[in-house]
Amino acid sequence: MVNTYSLAMAKRNINYLQFFYQNVRGLRTKTNIFYENILSSESDILMFTETWLHDGISDSELCNDVYDLFIRRDRGSLGGGVMIACASRLQARARTEWDRPDLECIWITVPARVLGVSRNLHVATVYLPPDRALPVRIELLSQIITEVIDQNPNDYLLISGDFNLPGVEWTSGHPVLLKRGAVEIQNSASHLINTTRCCGLNQYNFLTNSHNHTLDLIFANFSNTTMRSSCPLVPEDTFHPAIVVQAVDILIPPLKLKSFQKHFFGRGNYERINSELLEYDWGLVCDSGSGLDRVIEMFYSVINSVIDKYVPKSTVGGAYSYPVWYSRALINVIKEKSKAHRLWKKYSNPHDYATFALLRDRQKKMQKECHKSFINRSQENIKNSPKQFWAYVKARKKNKNSYPKYMTYDTNLLTSETEICNCF
The missing domain is CATH 3.60.10.10 (Endonuclease/exonuclease/phosphatase)
Known part of the structure; x- marks a missing residue:
């Protein structure tokens, strides 16, 4: 994410x-x-x-x-x-x-x-x-x-x-x-x-x-x-x-960027996962005498425990991101512009505003150049690396598709993920 x-x-x-x-x-x-x-x-x-x-x-x-x-x-x-x-x-x-x-x-x-x-x-x-x-x-x-x-x-x-x-x-x-x-x-x-x-x-x-x-x-x-x-x-x-x-x-409340733990399944130790799942006594789950819901809960508890044990995790998110075509120089200009804007708002110094305006114009110019350069580079490399070109085209042409932020059921407005899932 x-x-x-x-x-x-x-x-x-x-x-x-x-x-x-x-x-x-x-x-x-x-x-x-x-x-x-x-x-x-x-x-x-x-x-x-x-x-x-x-x-x-x-x-x-x-x-x-x-x-x-x-x-x-x-x-x-x-x-x-x-x-x-x-x-x-x-x-x-x-x-x-x-x-x-x-x-x-x-x-x-x-x-x-x-x-x-x-x-x-x-x-x-x-x-x-x-x-x-x-x-x-x-x-x-x-x-x-x-x-x-x-x-x-x-x-x-x-x-x-x-x-x-x-x-x-x-x-x-x-x-x-x-x-x-x-x-x-x-x-x-x-x-x-x-x-x-x-x-x-x-x-x-x-x-x-x-x-x-x-x-x-x-x-x-x-x-x-x-x-x-x-x-x-x-x-x-x-x-x-x-x-x-x-x-x-x-x-409005200050923006808080969310981070979360993500498994990197490409680095998982699948030999150890297979070995541990084969050695596990599944009879303890099937013969527990509990209801179906409890059996399913125990099954997923075992699976998730093995995944956590042998598949490494890393923290992702929680940081600002930029479009793929932004250059490092452009990102630095954006950061400097934001710093100048904060100083101008804090002290109302005309010199800070002049710096901010200069960096804002520079950002616009560099942003346009970076985008144009990325397009041209993608077109030139289409024979050798068509994947990059078509990934960009697909991202620009497809409509946004994400989970809904809200749903209605009868006359009730549901806004949390738990409320929405419980309606099905």
Whole structure:
């Protein structure tokens, strides 16, 4: 088992929840740069609109197991699409009961037990195309928001997305309707403002685009700091600045990397194993007079005892890991960048920030070069070593396949491995 938490996230010297939002204007031709940049992201939950993804692009082409991906691929043509990437350690689950076929919106929930608080966190990302159906979609979204709040009145809630409402001037006080555009859209915008106010949601993004409009909105019922991101995951669109949201009041437990003991069966002494199993008096197990469950328990006790005795074990995990194509020089730059970032956050020294920014740019450049070099090297060696090439292709094309973090049985939500196994 390989620990796939990103080093940037693990060594972040802040322990509050951090969000990232970007309208990416299509990922079909940007999967490589997206994959490279998300590996060095420091955010816990990343939200994207206009992904333009389809079923031909697998999750593994976008990210490794650092994040769990929640994607809606509503269209076969260009346009639309929403996605949330949530850090795997947050154990988020999709809330499909809040999805609607006529609304490009996706919902997830991060359980309170993971956050170490008494309140769940619900996160949604929505894309509202600027067409004639915009008022209907806003009305539908307002209904869902009201439903979620009614069902979970004490929980945290954050909604991000491209709302395409240039007729509203969003200020830190009260939003101002500019009486611009169709009357139906103005009325629906007013209805959205009233709904979010009644639900205790404030709009926190006041960044404007190249046309002095705010199209991407961040609604939340908890205080946060919203700012423009200095590290967009793909080239930024002039209409949609990338956003970072820091929820300073939602603290998350520090990341603890798990380690465990693993048998190395390739080094086992199988002559001694066979000899000891042949010499064992199995009659003591079969004739014990106990029930079947007790006999099976005794049988496996003997087997496991012999394995522990003659097969060596080693501790694995518990350390940060990197993609196979990372060079030693790149890893050193990442470590130095993390150190400079910690110093800047601690002392607010401009010199530390300059060092951090320089190393961040160097990391991006080296990361791109290492990835390209690995691809080229794999292609050149395909005749002599095709196994390496096809292992890489297979890893990038296959969908993630792991044991579920949660399951439902009747109306019960099961979150532990023991609870899930006991249901079968």
